[in-house]
Amino acid sequence: MTEAATEARRRGRGAGGGAARRAERTAKRIEAARFIDRNVPNLEVLNEEALQIIEANAETVLEEIGVNFVDNPAALARWREAGATVDGERVHIPRGLARKLCATAPSEFTQHARNPERNVEIGGKKLVLAPVYGPPFVRDAQGGRRYATMEDFRNFVKLGYMSKWLHHSGGTVCEPTDVAVNKRHLDMLHAHMTLSDKPYMGSVTEPVRAEHSVEMSDILFGGLNDRTVMTSLININSPLTFDSVMMGALEVYAAANQACIISPFIVGGAMAPVSVAGTLTQVLAEVLAGVAYSQLVRPGAPVIFGAFVTSIDMNSGAPTFGTPEASLITYGAGQLARRLGLPYRSAGAFNGSKLPDAQAAYESANSLNMGLLSGVNFMLHACGWLEGGLVSSYEKFVMDADQLGALHKFAEGIAMDTESQAMDAIREVGPGGHYLGCAHTQANFKSAFWRSELFDYKPFETWDEDGARDTQMLAGERVRKLLGDYEAPALDPAINEALADYIARRKGETPDAFT
Structure with a gap:
């Protein structure tokens, strides 16, 4: 841990830490989805023979043609010690070595x-x-x-x-x-x-x-x-x-x-x-x-x-x-x-x-x-x-x-639990009916379909009366709304101060360069 990190942590346990905790309690909560966990299969376009050919050819490239590590003597030394052949800046990697590493x-x-x-x-x-x-x-x-x-x-x-x-x-x-x-x-x-x-x-x-x-x-x-x-x-x-x-x-x-x-x-x-x-x-x-x-x-x-x-x-x-x-x-x-x-x-x-x-x-x-x-x-x-x-x-x-x-x-893929099978809904509606008012629809309509927060699905007349806005215009309005609604997430003031001090120190070490 750096001195700056230690000092920021020490300060955070005092008054700054209390202020940060208060800010966390009062900050507006921004909804964020969890990373995707795929429940759909990958599309595979190469069969086993093709994969083996490509893998064998890649090993040939590494061994016979080699790769260049430019202006990096330490990298060349690492490769030499690992068992590769180094010729100038060209590294020839024996078959199987890269895969093993x-x-x-x-x-x-x-x-x-x-x-x-x-x-x-x-x-x-x-x-x-x-x-x-x-x-x-x-x-x-x-x-x-x-x-x-x-x-x-x-x-x-x-x-x-x-x-x-x-x-x-x-x-x-x-x-x-x-x-x-x-x-x-x-x-x-x-x-x-x-x-x-x-x-x-x-x-x-x-x-x-x-x-x-x-x-x-x-x-x-x-x-x-x-x-x-x-x-x-x-x-x-x-x-x-x-x-x-x-x-x-x-x-x-x-x-x-x-x-x-x-x-x-x-x-x-x-x-x-x-x-x-x-x-x-x-x-x-x-x-x-x-x-x-x-x-x-x-x-x-x-x-x-x-x-x-x-x-x-x-x-x-x-x-x-x-x-x-x-x-x-x-x-x-x-x-x-x-x-x-x-x-x-x-x-x-x-x-x-x-x-x-x-x-x-x-x-x-x-x-x-x-x-x-x-x-x-x-x-x-x-x-x-x-x-x-x-x-x-x-x-x-x-x-x-x-x-x-x-x-x-x-x-998410296709859910197959009892609710998703919807057999009760099919029985309730029967031939010739519609599903808009059935119990299954009423219970699930809010989450059944993904809904865009941007696209316009209004009838033509309503869309026209609203200014006949295209998607780029709607997107511009959404940009302005999001930036207008933005509030920064809470951060311990001591950490923020330590970051600012670090940046000021680093910037002061060298003159500006624009190339």
Whole structure:
């Protein structure tokens, strides 16, 4: 436990702690759904022969072609000691070695939130939904497309906190360009820690920023004590390259028992073969090497098999989303992850549209449902994604967040208890009747069907009289309502003060840098 964490805990037992407990008793309670526990089967597109071929080919890639660990002598030394052949920065991993190392990674783990009611379980048949990650731009109907600011970032964290079906606060929900590059991670983390009590992600853009994330989390939780409180995104520079920035962040998080998503970043045809089988081979090889390396740093460190895969428009070179090929890769990667016994990250509300329009809706619906049926355990970009990931959209955020409720309902599967069989209702109504007034309907109508909190189902005349509002207009109104209703979750003032002191100290250590 850091000195700051110890001091915050000591203060919290005094007057500050009393104030925090009073605030907790009087704070408005925001409804939040528990993470999804799927009661529907996974869709499997690869037979046993195909799986064995892909697994064998991935081992061949690791052994014969190898992977690069760039500017990272410590990683090369770890691999050499583990039995790999190192030639310059190229690591050749003998058949079976990476898979053997992956065996120490847990198949499931808990990510703790500062509000224990918001803890999430990652792995098994669980599905955790997290918002958009990484866009430098934001869009809303009033201001159009613009560079993101810290105010936008805080707004998206608030919207995530207020969204019932979203389990996770996420990470870089947008990139606030009005704060220095080398310091914005401190403000972003502070926003997640204070404006929400859901789980969050740490910074990965420099190893030292990962260290800051661990130290701030230590303050927030009054000591980590080996608890996993962050799940952070480690992208692989596909094809087959592990850079020192991402691997440095992974090393920090793995050593502190914080979870990492090992995720190839693939645009098919540019960063991987155009074929589904070829891409799956490369995805598996890269994940095997990345997960194995995390276990070289700390055996048992929590880690997630990631697959971020899109196809490419061969006319423009732009990535495409919601396509059949991306779906097949996502389903196949899920099968490979389960055979490794690892939690799986993929899918999201992916689309290439410039606006929250029909294209965005079609492509996002394809991607969201694909994620549910492919066995995804951690879904980043579940709401807010627009323009191929360049834009965080306010309206799309609440549109997607509303639709996540449909995923929850579908994942429940089909209940077969006596009440659900409804034989009494069928007997009561009989031939030619209707069910609107029967006892079974009266007892169950409030919970029988999932209901959107956004879509308009009014008759035409009523809809027209209300202003003939389309979905984007309704979404804009919902954004304003959620932000207007927002109240921050209670936080011990001593912890808040310790976080503020930490941030001020770190910001004062170096001058601002905007590149």
